[in-house]
Amino acid sequence: MNVPEDLFYAKSHEWIRPDGETGTVGITDHAQNELTDVVYVELPEIGAQVKAGQQVCVVESVKAASDIYTPVSGTITEVNAALTSDPALINTAPFGEGWIFRIQVKAREEIDALLTPAQYGQEIGG
């Protein structure tokens, strides 16, 4: 399984790519593989204030609906509208075009407390 080196990971299989005050969030390659073909994404609301670990949106595969949690606290600033018409981007490019939302990060320490690529790799048995 692909676990990029430049990201931080949550045990619930989301990743975040910090960029200054904000961070981009998606789900991992391992998660998309477990979910199977994604057919519907219910995006979070822009402007929503969320707490780390809170359920913010839902990704549905053919098989099941899965809750997605934000790895850090903050305000949702942007969502990936492309997923509405092409939800399978989560399967084909989980770390790229399949990103789900951007968040204004409230506390940088929350990012530092997430799993490193090595730790996450161990978590998924890779």
Added chain:
Amino acid sequence: MVDFGGWSMPVQYTGILDEHRAVRTDLGVFDISHMGQFFASGPGARAWLNLLLTNNVERLDVGECQYTFLLTEQGGVIDDLIVYRIEESRYMLVVNAAKIEEDFAWMQGHLGPDVEFVNESDSVAGIAVQGPKSAQLFDAFFDGRFSRPARNEILTVTIDEATYYIARTGYTGEDGFEVFCPSDRAVKSWQDILSRGEQFGIKPCGLGARDTLRLEVCYPLNGSDLSSDTTPLEAGLSIFVDLQKPEFIGRAKLTEQREQGVKRRLVPFKMTGKSPPPRSHYPVYKNGVQITESTSGTLSPSLNIGIGMAYIPTEFARIGEEIEIEIRGKRFPAVIEKKPLLRTNGGSA
């Protein structure tokens, strides 16, 4: 891998959508070894089965099969199964994995005279080949050694001194075969089918595609669409119930239900706009009031829209009736459709 009736089974091999499409356009192969096989033989077998099963076993010639139900005294479904007449006085029953023990105990508890009844589920494996190219694969595989069984027929053949049953049945709506063989032949048979099927684009398929394929053609899944609280009449499957038979378990209740009319019917529905896919146990609304909940649901890979089934009060259980499905607190429009939701070329229940 998931637990399914005590079996560890893959939800998918290459992907549910990919596997689903393979079965609709070319070929797919499913490991159905989890399913149960019972054998009833002896001079009393036919009369006994006819007392326990809803369909009329007397209509079966040797080498034929029928879809049928095992009911409680109250007419509720214990299991739906296929009974194959494999010899003059010998029948094979193929039952759902999760129901093997319950079915067997129930049938043993009602055992009739002059019947030998055994559960061979552990020693029999099953492989289903499904898709429009199934007949081509059969011909390539056996190279004229055997002729293809017709739909709802079963062939008994000996291959390398082992008995194989090859039935023209399935759970996808496509043409296809279900092969039952000794479990120690399963791996080799699976590999042989995959390698011979390569030229036809065969793909191994998991439980995920099995569910989307069966739901598109509205085949019920026991435990979801059928249960001991529902009858075959409510499920719209009365053609597999022969009320002309003088007796079978559940007959009295079903006769009463037929006379009084069913209060609800299992019907398929289709979402009418963009929505999350429906699932089982989602609330169903009519005129702003919850009337039931869905029993099955998925995104239909062939139709590319959400589909499902639900027991709808008879007054609303009409084709074209508009309903709403509640998904995470929000209601989405749907419409009741005709069975099957998808027309295929090889359909049989």
